[in-house]
Amino acid sequence: MADSTRVNLPFLSTNLPGIGGVLRTTDDDFIVDEEPAYPASGAGDHVFVRIEKRGLNTAQAVQAIAKALRIRERDIGIAGMKDRHAVTRQWISLPPPSTPEAALALSLDDIRILEATRHGHKLRTGHVRANRFILRVRSVSEHARERAAAILECLARPPGAPNWYGEQRFGKYGDNAEKGRALLRGEQRSDRRMDRFFISALQSELFNAWLVARMTDGLYARVLDGDVLHKVGGGMFTCEDAAVDEPRLLAGELVVTGPMFGTKMRAPTGAAAEREQAILAAAGLTREDFAKVAQIAEGTRRDASIAVRESAIQTLDDNSLEISFALPAGAYATAVMREVMKSE
Known part of the structure; x- marks a missing residue:
């Protein structure tokens, strides 16, 4: 089940050839810069710290910083999780009595402290305005720049690019969603954080299945009576x-x-x-099954499409392109690059 979620996703730009190539041959080929939802105020008991990490995921970076400062990992706030195989810049928050000076004095392998400023509260999950990406694709096909430009133009037109969950959501072996199913069946329990992660993977798998059906049935750029709609910058x-x-x-x-x-x-x-009920039925689930995990996964809505903004393309050499763009929080750059490259 998990493997089928990681492949067989339709392309929006089916009629446009991809650039092929290889993404992320080194960490420096995948650069992410997190834009916070608001700036640090400069005053308060907490400390907002902007870090640059490479070869580490966010949890590993937090663990190293917590150990160095002798604070608890759970007291460090993060707005979003970032990949391991990348160079990423993101914000975290440190609890009192941490100081900006102590943060700036840190010297850690694969982590640089870029800024440290006081703020009045802990950084909360989801407090991200956007993520900006600079991605280098090697061994691309002929006419790659023109092809990439055409696909990015297609994705920029409303309603935008499909908001797929990327492969990393489902784990190294693609079995995180199945572990979420086991939780619903009462067959498996770990710690609360991992349980939430596995249920989230199952929710993500079902969302992808819903979006596949929407696109396959020609409804991606359509509205149905009864749809829950999200005003851009507003409510539902x-x-x-x-x-x-x-x-x-x-x-x-x-x-x-x-x-x-x-x-x-x-x-x-x-x-x-009816369409959402059909997705659950195909998976052998009901909405009531999620009552068993209501405390860690209440449920929510996710935008079916995303705006790909500020895209740019630079030719590095005869076989390589650098592609940059900005995405809203929670969107996957790999999902956009999947459309651009079409390497599957």
């Missing part, structure tokens, strides 16, 4: 008249949302609800 509402809301989707004013199943997830109505 249930569609009562698709003829009114579909032009707004195509104008980039709103997006369709898909299910991250859970007991508190806002449910669609009508035909949209």
Whole structure:
């Protein structure tokens, strides 16, 4: 089941040839710069620290910093998790009585401290405005620059690029979602953090399945009566008249949302609800099954599409391109590059 989630995702730009090539031959080929939702205030008991790490995931970086400063890992705040095989710049927060001076004095392998500023509270998960990516693709095909430009232009048109969950969501062996199923069956328990991670992988697998069905049925750029829609920069509402809301989707004013199943997830109505129920049924699940894990996975909605902004392409040599763009928090650059490269 997990392997089928990691492949067989349709392309939005099916009629456009990809550039091929290889992404992330070294960590320096994958650069991520996190843009915070708000700046540090300069005053307060907590310390916001901007770090640059390479060859480490966020959890490993936090562990090293906690050990060096003799503080608890759980007291360090992070806005988002970042990949190991990359050079990533992101913000974390340190608890009192940490000081900016102590943070700036740290000397750690594969971690640089770039800034440290006081703030009034701990950094919360999801407090990210965007992530900016600089990605280098090696061994690309002929006419790669023109091909990449055409695909990025396609993805920039509303409703935008499919908001797939990337392979890393499902674990090294692709079995995280199956471990989430085991939790629903009451067959497996680990610690609370890992349980939440496995349930999230299952929710992500089901979201991807919903989005596959939406695209396969020609409904990616359509609105159905009963869809839960998300105003860009605003709140959610249930569609009562698709003829009114579909032009707004195509104008980039709103997006369709898909299910991250859970007991508190806002449910669609009508035909949209039937489609989500069909996804659960195909997986042998019901929404009530998620009541068993309600304390760690309440459920929510996820945008079906994302805006790919500020894209640029630079030729490095005859066989390599550098592609940069910005994505909203929670979106996967690998999902965008999958469309651009079409290497599967």
